[in-house]
Amino acid sequence: MLLCSTLFPAAGLLAATVLGTTGVLVFAAQRRTEPPVQPVAAAGRGALRAGGLRVLVLVFAATGVVFGSMEVSTIAYADSLGQKPLAGGLLALVAAGSCVSGLVLGTVRSRAGAAGRLLAGVAAMAGLLLLPLAAGLAGAGLAVLGAALFVAGSGTAPTMVAGMTMVQEVLPARQLNEGMGVAVAGILVGISTGAALGGAVAQHTAPGTGFLVPAGAAAVALLAALAGRRRLLGRPEAPDAPVAPVTPPVSAPAA
Secondary structure, X not given: OHHHHHOOOOHHHHHHHHHXXXXXXXXXXXXXXXXXXXXXXXXXXXXXXXXXXXXXXXXHHHHHHHHHHHHHHHHHHHHHOOOHHHHHHHHHHHHHHHHHHHHHHHHOOOOOOHHHHHXXXXXXXXXXXXXXXXHHHHOOOHHHHHHHHHHHHXXXXXXXXXXXXXXXXXXXXXXHHHHHHHHHHHHXXXXXXXXXXXXXXXXXXXXXXXXXXXXXXXXXXXXXXXXXXXXXXXOOOOXXXXXXXXXOOOOOXXX
8 A cells, every 4th residue: 555655556566466476486495395295086075065164165255355344444444534545554453463463373282173273263353353343433543443453453363274274174185275275265255255345335334334344254254163163073084995996707718
């Protein structure tokens, strides 16, 4: 937002392209930590046949709505106060809160399983997203909103980390690529949907009302996780057994 508003409109897109491309190349070069190649297994059920993954896709899609609508609602609120260039800094506070919670989460050993951590993360995200909504509706100003966004952002990293861990637990190893692809697709669909919903609400309602969308989406994610808890605790599908070659019968020689 700062680049687009101070330089030229495409500056932010160009910066994102350079940073994204650089990050992908650096990541792809890390061969030492690359997972080993798995042998090709016989075709089995699609990843979405697993009930646990379907629940996770719903949670990820709702979380994507949180991301997309939060961005649009924050920009619209800052614009309504005549401080649109500061919207980028406010969104950075959301990311900073997520980063801090992710670092703290990495240093804590939890006895709860991934499903329990996911439920706790989604519940925290749903509760904390009420803070920006309250700040926006109360007209508390950008400083208070920034603090609320920082705290609210701390609920996203635990949710995403536990969710991606659950993808690995509900699927066999041979379907991880497919499962991760489906999960990320759910997030991206949610982001685009959230941007559209958040933009429509922010454009036609009073300033701050747009934060209803991320708060509502987080509540939907929590309900989906609670409703599908049993499926999340289910065992992954067993690997397909190799098919033994069929040996044709040998005819006895004629007498």
